Amino acid sequence: MTGLLQVIDVCKSFQGNVAVDHASLTVEEGAVTGLIGANGAGKTTLFNCISGYYHPNSGTILFQGKEIQRVQPEKLCRLGIGRTFQIVRPFGLLSVLDNAAVGGYNRGTGKKEAYAIARECLALVGLEDKLEMPAAALNTGEQRRLELARALATRPKLLLLDEVMAGLTPTESKEMIGLIEQIHQKGMTILMIEHIMPAIMSLSHRIYVMERGAVIADGSPEEVAHNPRVIASYLGSRGGGTEYAEHH
Amino acid sequence: MIVLLAAAVIFPFFAGRYMMSIGVSVLLMAALGQSWNIMSGYAGQFSFGHAAFFGVGAYTSSILYVDYGVSPWIGMLLGMGAAALLGVLIGFLSFRYHLRGDFFALVTLAFAEILRVLFNNSAALKGAEGVLIPYRDVWQEFQFRDDRIFYLILLLMVIAITAFIGVISRRKFGVCLIAIKESQGVAQSLGVPVLKYKLAAMAVSGAAAAMAGTFYAQYYGFIDPGTVFTSSISVEAIVPCIIGGSGTLSGPLLGALIIVPLQELSNSLFEDVHGLNMVIYGVLIVVFIMFCRDGIYGALVKRQKGVET
Amino acid sequence: MNIYVLQAFLDGVLMGGIYALAALGLSLIFGVLKITNFAHGAMMTMGMYAVYAISVGMGIGPYAALPLAMAMMFGLGFLIQRVLINSIDHAPAYNQLLLTLGVAYILENVLLMVFTPNYRTLTVDAFQKAIHIGPLTVAPARLIMFAVVLAVTAGFYMLLYKTRVGRSIRASAQDEEGARLMGIHVKRIRAAAFGLGAVCTGIAGGLLTPVMSIYPTLGESFQLKCFVIAVLGGMGNLWGAFLSGIFIGVIESLSGYFLGGTWSEMLIYGAFILILLVRPTGIFGRGNRRES
Numbered sequence: 001m002t003g004l005l006q007v008i009d010v011c012k013s014f015q016g017n018v019a020v021d022h023a024s025l026t027v028e029e030g031a032v033t034g035l036i037g038a039n040g041a042g043k044t045t046l047f048n049c050i051s052g053y054y055h056p057n058s059g060t061i062l063f064q065g066k067e068i069q070r071v072q073p074e075k076l077c078r079l080g081i082g083r084t085f086q087i088v089r090p091f092g093l094l095s096v097l098d099n100a101a102v103g104g105y106n107r108g109t110g111k112k113e114a115y116a117i118a119r120e121c122l123a124l125v126g127l128e129d130k131l132e133m134p135a136a137a138l139n140t141g142e143q144r145r146l147e148l149a150r151a152l153a154t155r156p157k158l159l160l161l162d163e164v165m166a167g168l169t170p171t172e173s174k175e176m177i178g179l180i181e182q183i184h185q186k187g188m189t190i191l192m193i194e195h196i197m198p199a200i201m202s203l204s205h206r207i208y209v210m211e212r213g214a215v216i217a218d219g220s221p222e223e224v225a226h227n228p229r230v231i232a233s234y235l236g237s238r239g240g241g242t243e244y245a246e247h248h
Numbered sequence: 249m250i251v252l253l254a255a256a257v258i259f260p261f262f263a264g265r266y267m268m269s270i271g272v273s274v275l276l277m278a279a280l281g282q283s284w285n286i287m288s289g290y291a292g293q294f295s296f297g298h299a300a301f302f303g304v305g306a307y308t309s310s311i312l313y314v315d316y317g318v319s320p321w322i323g324m325l326l327g328m329g330a331a332a333l334l335g336v337l338i339g340f341l342s343f344r345y346h347l348r349g350d351f352f353a354l355v356t357l358a359f360a361e362i363l364r365v366l367f368n369n370s371a372a373l374k375g376a377e378g379v380l381i382p383y384r385d386v387w388q389e390f391q392f393r394d395d396r397i398f399y400l401i402l403l404l405m406v407i408a409i410t411a412f413i414g415v416i417s418r419r420k421f422g423v424c425l426i427a428i429k430e431s432q433g434v435a436q437s438l439g440v441p442v443l444k445y446k447l448a449a450m451a452v453s454g455a456a457a458a459m460a461g462t463f464y465a466q467y468y469g470f471i472d473p474g475t476v477f478t479s480s481i482s483v484e485a486i487v488p489c490i491i492g493g494s495g496t497l498s499g500p501l502l503g504a505l506i507i508v509p510l511q512e513l514s515n516s517l518f519e520d521v522h523g524l525n526m527v528i529y530g531v532l533i534v535v536f537i538m539f540c541r542d543g544i545y546g547a548l549v550k551r552q553k554g555v556e557t
Numbered sequence: 558m559n560i561y562v563l564q565a566f567l568d569g570v571l572m573g574g575i576y577a578l579a580a581l582g583l584s585l586i587f588g589v590l591k592i593t594n595f596a597h598g599a600m601m602t603m604g605m606y607a608v609y610a611i612s613v614g615m616g617i618g619p620y621a622a623l624p625l626a627m628a629m630m631f632g633l634g635f636l637i638q639r640v641l642i643n644s645i646d647h648a649p650a651y652n653q654l655l656l657t658l659g660v661a662y663i664l665e666n667v668l669l670m671v672f673t674p675n676y677r678t679l680t681v682d683a684f685q686k687a688i689h690i691g692p693l694t695v696a697p698a699r700l701i702m703f704a705v706v707l708a709v710t711a712g713f714y715m716l717l718y719k720t721r722v723g724r725s726i727r728a729s730a731q732d733e734e735g736a737r738l739m740g741i742h743v744k745r746i747r748a749a750a751f752g753l754g755a756v757c758t759g760i761a762g763g764l765l766t767p768v769m770s771i772y773p774t775l776g777e778s779f780q781l782k783c784f785v786i787a788v789l790g791g792m793g794n795l796w797g798a799f800l801s802g803i804f805i806g807v808i809e810s811l812s813g814y815f816l817g818g819t820w821s822e823m824l825i826y827g828a829f830i831l832i833l834l835v836r837p838t839g840i841f842g843r844g845n846r847r848e849s
Contacts, residue, residue, distance in 0.1 A: 051437060052436075053433065053436075072436070073433075073436035073437055074436045074437075074439050074440060074441050074442060077436070077437060077438060077439035078439050082437070082438075083437050085433075085434065085437075089430070089431045089433075089434050091426060091427045091430040091431065091434070091435075092430060093426055093429075093430060093495070094423065094426055094427065094430075098423050098426075099427075101423060102423060102424060102427045102435065102438050102440060103438040103439070105420050105423075105424070105439070105440075106438060106439030111419060111420065114420070150438060151437070151438070153438075154438055154439050288651075294650075294651040294654075296654075341830075341834055342834065344834075345833075345834040345835065345837075347833065347834065347837065349649075349650040349651070350593040350650050350651075350654060351788075351833055351837050353593070353651065353654060354593065354784055354788070354829075354833060355830055355833050355834070357781070357784075358781075358826050358829050358830045358833070359830065361781060361826050362823060362826045362827065362830070365819060365822050365823050365826065366823065368819065369819040369820070369823075483658065486655065490655060521670055522669050522670060522673060522674060523665075523666035523667070523668075523669030523670040523773075524666070524670055526662050526665070526666035526669070527662065527663050527666040527667060527670070529662050530659045530660065530661070530662025530663035530666065531659070531663060532659075533655060533656070533658060533659030533662065534641060534656060534659035534660065534663070537645060537648075537652050537655050537656045537659065538641065538644055538645060538656070541645075541648065541652065
């Protein structure tokens with residue numbers, strides 16, 4: 001089995017607390033892969049391992065067949081892994097356009113090219129009429145989209161999305177789902193963490209479920225939704241249930 | 249901006265001796281402020297030890313000149329190189345161990361202090377007596393009888409540093425520095441070579457401060473560790489940025505233009521009240537930190553933007 | 558052992574007591590407020606002049622002036638926190654640092670205005686005459702100084718560990734949010750912590766008044782050393798600060814004896830950089846480290 005990204009038996013602990021426990025997953029090229037689990041299940045830690053912010057204690061991460069578990073984030077970005085963060089952090093002092101251009105410089109050899117890429121990505125997420133605004137002046141929904149544009153401007157092969165719908169209104173969430181769908185249509189491979197179940201169920205081709213650092217189940221959205229262990233530990237439990245209820 | 253520049257160029261031809269000395273002080277503070285602005289205002293790495301760079305610049309050119317007859321113009325370039333290296337060294341050590349915020353500031357402070365103690369006590373580095381620059385009046389040796397030329401050279405330096413900041417703030421380097429200041433982690437995820445850029449900012453910032461250091465030595469003709477490595481030099485690099493607005497192009501210039509005359513004024517008004525001018529300095533810092541955190545220029549810009557949107 | 562070494566050791570321990578107390582205050586302030594207090598040296602000078610002014614003004618001995626000076630220092634610290642620092646609570650670290658720097662300029666130069674830059678001495682002859690302990694000599698004033706340091710530290714310990722205020726301070730230092738949930742009035746506690754920090758530092762300064770000539774920038778010369786000690790002990794780790802204060806006092810005195818004063822200064826600053834880089838949580842481990 002080969003995929004664009006392969007996480008093999010990765011462990012990460014902090015001062016004895018195991019955050020990721022022998023987790024393995026595969027992201028197929030061109031697919032949308034979902035990662036779900038209760039808060040504290042280790043999803044974001046695993047994301048941070050994949051994007052180079054943490055180095056795993058053991059295990060291997062392969063991107064396009066190359067080991068990357070010791071590579072720094074900025075190098076990974078150059079290799080083609082882009083990501084967003086759970087907590088939005090726009091560069092508030094910079095304009096919307098400059099924000100995206102920071103990403104654009106990753107591929108763009110010059111200023112012109114970087115800004116062309118930035119404009120294109122901002123247009124894709126629908127921020128083309130706010131280019132000169134300082135990013136701090138955007139609302140949460142716009143900041144989420146700016147973050148997406150910024151990550152896209154790095155021209156990634158794999159896009160990691162960490163709860164891009166957190167804090168969005170139902171309408172904004174729907175728009176975001178459409179946007180992700182659109183990006184995927186263009187051929188982007190996506191790995192996403194999401195708490196909003198209908199969103200991830202409709203978008204993903206394959207879903208991995210994490211619990212206490214370990215991957216406890218995986219399969220098509222259909223299979224996962226009917227997996228008794230998943231229902232017991234997550235979907236049917238209070239954690240997942242309330243979150244589901246909160247949004248609908 | 250252009251009016252200000254024109255005024256600055258014409259100034260020495262109308263000013264008397266006293267006003268000239270104030271003009272030089274303003275420009276010296278502006279140069280220091282702008283050098284701090286690169287590393288701390290733009291790149292967000294808070295330095296409390298710019299005296300280290302300033303002193304290295306002043307001492308490199310002075311010792312080379314006095315002991316080896318090297319022209320201070322060349323000494324200045326070598327000093328800038330030495331300060332840039334020092335900046336990279338401090339930066340590399342600090343960033344390798346992930347120091348940030350207060351702890352980074354403390355490391356820069358400690359480096360400045362170590363240099364002060366080292367120069368104070370090493371005979372090879374002229375010890376506590378410092379260096380007296382002999383007066384020769386040869387332009388090749390960075391000496392002029394006419395203070396106006398000194399003034400114009402310093403003005404040129406300030407313009408050069410400011411122009412550098414102006415250029416980078418529109419290019420990849422400057423935009424990425426601000427990104428690093430606001431969130432290093434996010435900048436990394438976007439492929440910004442964070443370490444390289446931070447070190448580059450420290451090198452340039454150190455070199456700029458060293459340039460001001462050489463000027464100081466040549467203009468005043470005397471340096472010692474207690475004047476060029478003291479923390480009040482480090483503070484002088486910070487304060488114009490705080491008052492005018494750090495991370496802005498003209499903020500530090502504005503800050504220097506306000507503080508120095510204010511200091512002179514309080515000095516002459518309350519000549520016999522020892523310490524009052526420094527109390528005013530302190531109050532100014534406190535007031536700006538509390539009520540005008542973006543500095544005067546920053547507040548103006550914000551207001552303008554607020555009106556637009 | 559060489560008698561001079563022993564003498565240097567004793568001198569180091571006694572002076573280390575002052576360092577320890579001053580650094581304790583700095584570390585407490587950092588622990589609770591997460592602020593590197595650049596007004597610490599100036600607050601130390603305030604303590605010196607408070608003792609001087611009370612003693613001269615009321616015609617009492619310097620030691621009798623201590624309690625009132627302590628009260629004044631607490632008020633000063635409490636006010637500085639409440640009026641100034643508190644209002645920029647969640648500003649970036651360097652803004653708070655600069656604010657305390659501004660406060661330092663104000664305090665120091667107000668003293669300069671009031672007391673002039675002249676040296677002031679308040680030495681009591683009876684306490685200055687050296688006494689002999691075996692082969693060692695020491696001024697009684699320094700012994701009293703150390704005894705008071707120990708007493709104040711013990712009192713401080715009782716306050717922190719045996720009273721409600723103390724428990725609240727410690728809780729706030731460990732976890733501000735948790736403390737708030739427990740119903741602790743965190744704002745008042747933070748001001749109290751700054752006040753207590755000012756007391757420790759002020760006493761450390763005040764105890765120097767009968768021992769050496771004072772002038773308005775004297776405290777400043779202790780400031781960097783306080784940073785060194787507090788970092789060595791682990792910023793926010795109070796007992797670490799106390800122990801490393803004594804430790805630095807001894808190291809300074811011994812290296813001064815063996816290497817000469819200036820190289821001992823280099824040694825200490827060099828060690829400071831090394832610790833900041835390699836082990837910013839201090840050699841005792843448990844200190845806080847601020848990320849910003």
